[in-house]
Amino acid sequence: MNAEKIPDIIIGRLPVYLRALQRLADKGIQTTSSQELGEIVGISAAQIRKDISQFGEFGKQGTGYSIPFLVERLRDILKVNGSWDVVIVGMGDMGHALARYNGFGNRGFHISMVFDNDPKKIGQKAGDFEILDTTGMAEKIKGHKIKVAMLTVPAVAAQEMADQLVKAGVKAILNYAPISLNVPEDVRVQYIDPVTHLQRMTYYL
Amino acid sequence: MNAEKIPDIIIGRLPVYLRALQRLADKGIQTTSSQELGEIVGISAAQIRKDISQFGEFGKQGTGYSIPFLVERLRDILKVNGSWDVVIVGMGDMGHALARYNGFGNRGFHISMVFDNDPKKIGQKAGDFEILDTTGMAEKIKGHKIKVAMLTVPAVAAQEMADQLVKAGVKAILNYAPISLNVPEDVRVQYIDPVTHLQRMTYYL
Numbered sequence: 001m002n003a004e005k006i007p008d009i010i011i012g013r014l015p016v017y018l019r020a021l022q023r024l025a026d027k028g029i030q031t032t033s034s035q036e037l038g039e040i041v042g043i044s045a046a047q048i049r050k051d052i053s054q055f056g057e058f059g060k061q062g063t064g065y066s067i068p069f070l071v072e073r074l075r076d077i078l079k080v081n082g083s084w085d086v087v088i089v090g091m092g093d094m095g096h097a098l099a100r101y102n103g104f105g106n107r108g109f110h111i112s113m114v115f116d117n118d119p120k121k122i123g124q125k126a127g128d129f130e131i132l133d134t135t136g137m138a139e140k141i142k143g144h145k146i147k148v149a150m151l152t153v154p155a156v157a158a159q160e161m162a163d164q165l166v167k168a169g170v171k172a173i174l175n176y177a178p179i180s181l182n183v184p185e186d187v188r189v190q191y192i193d194p195v196t197h198l199q200r201m202t203y204y205l
Numbered sequence: 206m207n208a209e210k211i212p213d214i215i216i217g218r219l220p221v222y223l224r225a226l227q228r229l230a231d232k233g234i235q236t237t238s239s240q241e242l243g244e245i246v247g248i249s250a251a252q253i254r255k256d257i258s259q260f261g262e263f264g265k266q267g268t269g270y271s272i273p274f275l276v277e278r279l280r281d282i283l284k285v286n287g288s289w290d291v292v293i294v295g296m297g298d299m300g301h302a303l304a305r306y307n308g309f310g311n312r313g314f315h316i317s318m319v320f321d322n323d324p325k326k327i328g329q330k331a332g333d334f335e336i337l338d339t340t341g342m343a344e345k346i347k348g349h350k351i352k353v354a355m356l357t358v359p360a361v362a363a364q365e366m367a368d369q370l371v372k373a374g375v376k377a378i379l380n381y382a383p384i385s386l387n388v389p390e391d392v393r394v395q396y397i398d399p400v401t402h403l404q405r406m407t408y409y410l
Contacts, residue, residue, distance in 0.1 A: 009214075011408050015401035020385060040385050042394075079407045086403070093302030098399065100298055103383055107400045108407065147410055148403060172406035174399060178308055180225060180245050188409055189247075190402040194303065194379060195312045196220035197395040198291070198353060201377035202284045202313065203216050204393055205352055 010051050011078075016041050017048065018074040022107075025067050033064040080108025085146045087170075089161050090153035091116040091131050094176050098150055099127040112146060117157075134161070141168035152176045162189075215256050216283075221246050222253065223279040227312075230272050238269040285313025290351045292375075294366050295358035296321040296336050299381050303355055304332040317351060322362075339366070346373035357381040367394075 020040045024032055034045035034052075041048075052070070055077055075081040086109050088095050099114050114126055117134040124131050132140065141149075149170045153161050158177035165173060172188045175181055181189050225245045229237055239250035239257075246253075257275070260282055280286040291314050293300050304319050319331055322339040329336050337345065346354075354375045358366050363382035370378060377393045380386055386394050 008405075012405050014408075015398075015404035016385075016396075018404070019383060019398070019401060023384065042385065077408065078404045079410060080404050084403075084407060093298070093305055097298035097302045101399075103400060107404070109400065109403055148407070150399065171410055172403070174402050174406075178224060179228065180221075180247065188406040190406055191221075192397055192399065192402060193224070194306075194355065194397065195308060195314065196224060197379050197397060198289075198314055198377070199220035199223070199283045199285050199312070200213075200217050201379070201393040201395055202289060202353070203219070203282065205284060205289075205376055 006054055010054060013043065013047075013051055014074055014078055016043075017052070018071065018078065018080075019107075021067050021071050021074065025071055030067055031064045032067055037065075075108070078108070082108065083110045084108060084148050085110055085112035085144060086148045086150060087112055087137075087141060087146055088114040088150045088152060089116075089134065089137070089165065090151060090157075090176075091118075091121055091126050092152060092154075094152040095150075096126050098152065099129055109148070112144060113140060134164070138164050138168035141165070141170060146170065148172045148174075150174045150176065151181075155179045211259055215259060218248065218252075218256055219279055219283055221248075222257070223276065223283065223285075224312075226272050226276050226279065230276055235272055236269045237272055242270075280313070283313070287313065288315045289313060289353050290315055290317035290349060291353045291355060292317055292342075292346060292351055293319040293355045293357060294321075294339065294342070294370065295356060295362075295381075296323075296326055296331050297357060297359075299357040300355075301331050303357065304334055314353070317349060318345060339369070343369050343373035346370070346375060351375065353377045353379075355379045355381065356386075360384045 020037060034048040038045040038048050088098055091114055099111060113132055114129045115132050115134045115137050116122060121131050122133045147170055149165045151158060151161055151173055155177045158179050159181060162173060162181045162183060166183055166187055174190050176192050178193050183189055225242060239253040243250040243253050293303055296319055304316060318337055319334045320337050320339045320342050321327060326336050327338045352375055354370045356363055356366055356378055360382045363384050364386060367378060367386045367388060371388055371392055379395050381397050383398050388394055
């Protein structure tokens with residue numbers, strides 16, 4: 001397996017497969033097929049077989065995939081068999097929603113610290129967390145060797161906060177601000193913007 | 206232009222181009238190139254030229270794209286030159302964050318009604334909206350001919366609520382619940398799940 005040669009578009013589908021497989025596992029189901037998985041996630045069975053075969057031999061003709069085995073392998077491949085510490089920067093509505101979201105823990109992530117620059121918010125509670133000052137954020141992130149951040153500040157502040165995160169050693173930023181961030185090549189950014197998803201659907205209406 | 210033949214993956218990139226172009230327009234910039242646009246959105250200039258050429262002849266060698274013209278065309282293509290009424294179902298943290306989000310209006314969407322099934326929430330305010338009872342939701346949505354919904358209920362309730370939305374005539378669902386929804390072929394679903402985005406990045410760490 002040569003990780004660097006797998007197209008990012010395939011990597012992007014693996015978390016979707018993993019989520020579906022984990023839900024089947026939660027129901028006590030032990031095996032599945034590319035057909036069944038395809039119906040759940042809305043991707044063709046052929047595509048699923050092709051994607052999964054990139055990472056080695058899974059499943060056998062006629063017997064299907066062992067769910068626990070495939071879950072384990074996908075968690076290995078995506079490096080979410082442990083737990084990544086994550087910081088949230090920006091404690092508006094979205095930051096609060098994420099701080100209280102309970103879907104991270106069993107999927108490889110753990111909110112570690114939350115930050116804002118508003119003196120009225122600093123020191124307040126958000127879920128289980130005390131909101132920390134963004135002044136001094138870089139040192140705290142560096143000190144804890146945190147590599148993953150969620151950025152939920154307003155668009156005007158996003159690039160400056162991203163720069164601070166990059167300086168602090170963060171290598172993966174999930175950006176909720178509706179702007180494209182400039183980051184060095186070794187830093188990954190994923191965007192969550194509800195409007196782009198809505199616009200992708202209105203095309204078909 | 207044969208709309209049905211444009212691959213969905215290209216349609217998915219158009220809202221990203223549109224967002225970047227609108228931000229350039231907001232700064233008063235009148236023309237851009239595929240190189241400049243590519244740097245902003247992190248997609249190759251060649252890919253951008255290829256994507257945009259699917260919809261006709263835009264821009265000229267050497268002079269670049271007219272931003273107002275391209276914005277107008279993309280808004281036409283994506284059908285966001287008007288304003289779509291949208292409902293939010295599920296007024297937890299995420300529903301509240303979306304109800305107060307001010308980034309919909311100038312991009313083709315308008316929150317019209319918000320719903321929850323919790324008697325303690327029904328009748329309360331969320332941003333400018335009164336929270337309505339999900340009982341009777343289908344009639345209200347049908348009455349207003351609303352086609353677009355954002356679903357922010359817990360995973361266990363998501364399929365049932367999606368079924369009600371489909372019955373009410375909704376054709377586009379933005380799903381924040383971490384499950385895959387079963388809907389008829391003529392209904393589009395897009396998923397927003399922060400964990401799948403995070404997992405897509407940890408692969409590279």
